[in-house]
Each structure stands twice: as structure tokens, then as C-alpha cells.
Amino acid sequence: MVRQQRAERTRTALLRAAAEEMDELGYCGASLNRTCALAGVTMGALTFHFPTKDRLADAVIAAGTSSVDAAVRRIPELALSPLGKVRLMLLTVGGLLHHDCVVRAAARLSRELSPSGDWTNAWLPLTEELIAQAQSQGQLRRSLRSADVSRLFAYLCSGIEAQARERAAHPDTGRADDAVHQLVRLWDAVLHGLITAGPDANCSPPHSERP
Template sequence: MAKQERAERTRGALLTAAADVFDHVGYERASLNAISEAAGVTKGALSFHFATKAELARAVQSTACSSSRAALTALDHAHPPTLQTVIDMTHVLAHLLEHHVVVRAGIRLSRELDYAPDASYDCTVLWRELLEDVLRRAEDDQALAPGHDPRTLTALALTMATGTELLVRTPPGPDAPCSADGPRDTGRDWLAQFWQLVLPGVAAPGPLRPTGTLGPCRVPASPYDLPRADGL
């Protein structure tokens, strides 16, 4: 059992280290040497778990998708009306993209690697499916203003959420907002402003919170400590 636990810890360290390298320099410039050094393991240990760089990249993408799926599906149905669930889901995505290097690297790899779209490896495909499902229910619940296509709103919500990745890749200036608990989620701050502009045009009358209903985000201890549905 101890040997198995060590193997699992080594694999987790390699995934996190690989995500960090992929996130900073991209797939082509990333080297297995750099990844093994960042993980604090030998090149042989890396090869034992992942035979190639491509296999390691796919593992990062798969982990990003499974982790974010767990976070989003935990939110579904948690906060009626359904349109508020969509808002909250985008806030979770913004938080993950800002603070979880595995998820952020998974998005970058999906852009750089030429694979067929697959919800098991391409997070944008997965997120589009989950958001559209909730938005179609929001249409059935008449939570959307008449005449709005859930597919179009899905594209808009996904663009707003994933667009925060570009914002968080820019180092914060000296006047970056902070709270008593530390730095705030810059991506979520922007996302709240986006929703403030969008909601009057797409939502049926009713109480909705552009800032989400999840409360302030706190950075988990590792990329695998995911947000719960009752708060981030």
C-alpha cells in the first residue's frame, strides 16, 4: 500500500509540474527534463508513469476536464433560478482558470494540440455542453427573455468565462484589488461586470446576482481541492 501511495503522489506531482510548465511555455517548448526537475523526480520515474510528452499532456487535459466537471455538476440545481446557476458556473470557471494551474494548462493545451474536439480532453467542449444544458432548462423555465437562443447565450457565457484566462495571465499592478483575506479573484471581478452589462438584455425580470451566489473565492491548497457547491 505504501508503494502504491508513493506512486500516486509521484504521478500527482508530475501532473502538477507538467501543468505548470505547459502553462508557462506551451506544449512545443516544454521539455520532459524541465517537468521532471519541477516535480523533483528522475527522468526514469517520469517515463515510468508517462511514456511521452503527448501522453503527459493528455493526462493534464483529462484531469482538467474531470476536475472542472465535478465542480460544475456540483453546482447544477443548487441555486434556483436556473439562470443563476449559469452565472455561478461561469464564476467557478473564472476561479479555476485563475487559481488552478491544471485547468488553465488544459485550456492552453486544447488550443495548441490538434485533436478532434472531445469533452473528455477539451474543457471548452465539456463546458459548452454543461452550460447549454442548463440554459435550455432556463429557457423552459422562462428565465430567459423571449427570443434568445440558448446556443448563442452559451457561446456568450463561455466566452466571458474563458476570457478571464487572458486577464489573469497579465501580472496585477500595484493597485490590484485586495480583501482582508488576501488578493481577490480578478477574473471574477471582471466577470461580474460582464454579467452586469449582459443580464438586462437576456434575463426575464427577477432577482439575479451578477457576482454569483458562491461568496468570496479562496485558493485551495492544491489543484485537486475543488470548490463545493455551497461556496468556493
């Protein structure tokens, strides 16, 4: 039992160290030697748990995806409107990206190593389902396609991932919670519209400029 617990602690330390490396430097830039040094283990211990760099990266993706899944899976059960749940999804995913290097690493590795794993599987299908519900309940304009709203959500998540990685490299750039709430304010601005009602709201180009 003691040996098993020690092995599990070693594996967890290696995953965390690998996530820090891969979050900052990507798959190709990450060093297994630096990972071992960060985790405080030998290369032999690393290869015992993860025989190849690919296996280590896959484990980081799986760990980050699992963390997101655990955080968002109960959101559909809450007593909120579909769009309220989508907003909470954005807060939750954005918060994880800012506070958890394993989640950030999973996001980066999903792009670099696809199709080895995709962290968006933990939240994008659920978000798409909630947005489709919002449309069916009349919360969205009929002219909007739910797929386009889902794409907007994914774009915002990509933006906060980049912002979170920059903040991790330069912690003095501001509080993570402020950045997450800024993201949600952007979502709210788009959701409720950026223009006012009235004569000045017509932002269409002149007739001669229209295609």
C-alpha cells in the same frame, strides 16, 4: 502499499509540474527536463509514468477537466433559477482558471492539441442545458437564441483564461477573486442590458447608416 503511495505522489508532482510548464509555454514550449526539475524527479521516473509527451499532456487535460467536472456537477441540483445556476457556473469555472494551473493548462492544451481532449466538455454542455431551460421558462427574450447566449458564456471563459494566465505570470496585477467577480459583473451587465430605458436609449444608427 508504501511503494504505491510513493508512485502516486510522484505522478501527482509530475502532473502539477507539467501543468505549470504547459500553462505558461504551451505544449511545444514545455520542456520535459524542466518538468522533471520542477517535480524533483528523474527523467526515468517521468517516462515510467508518462512514456511520451503526448501522454503527459493528455493526463494534464484529463486532470484539469476532472477538477472542473467535480466543481460544477452539483450546480444543477441547487435551488436557483437556471440563469442563477449559469452565473454560479461562471464564478466556479472562472475561479478554477485563476486558482488552478492544471485547469488553465487543460484549457490551453485543449486548443493546441484538439481532438486529444477538450476541457469544455466538463462545463459547456451543462451550461447550454441551463441556458435552454432559462429560455423555455421565459427568462430570456424570445428573440435571443440560446446558442448565442452559450457562445457568450464561452467567450467570457476564454477571456478570463487569458487574464488568469497573465495574472499567474505577474501576480502583482491584482487579486484573483477581484478578477473573477469582475467577470461576473460583465456577465450581469450584458444579461440585464447596457442601455437605459427612455429617449436616450435608442442607439440605432441613423436611417442612412443602416445596411
